[in-house]
Amino acid sequence: MSSKPEFLTAHRLPKSSVWKVKAELVDGTRLEGLPGSAGTLPRVRLSPDAFNALKALRNRGETIREVMERLIFEAAGKP
Known part of the structure; x- marks a missing residue:
């Protein structure tokens, strides 16, 4: 199982698109598209x-960027 949050949608999202949460609603979450792609x-x-310290903290298949995100979320107390 992936450690990244996942969601299902009935709409097709553009490949490599980046989204942020705009509003938490009773029946779901409203997302807002950010300009650019994951590469930007x-x-x-x-x-x-x-870099070497983050490299040592990697889980199997995890990138350095994902390690940084995981550590930031853990420090902020968010799942």
């Missing part, structure tokens, strides 16, 4: 030591 997400510069 903000870049973070890491020192070699930070």
Whole structure:
């Protein structure tokens, strides 16, 4: 099972599109599309030591970006 949140939709979403939650509703969540694709997400510069530390914390098949996201969400106390 994937550690990333997943959702099902009856609508076709564009490939590599990026979405954010606009509103939490009783019957679901309203999403808002962000301009650009997954390749244009903000870049973070890491020192070699930070990169190696994140590399050591990776789960199987996880990217460095996903490790950073997981650590940020854990620190914020969000699932």
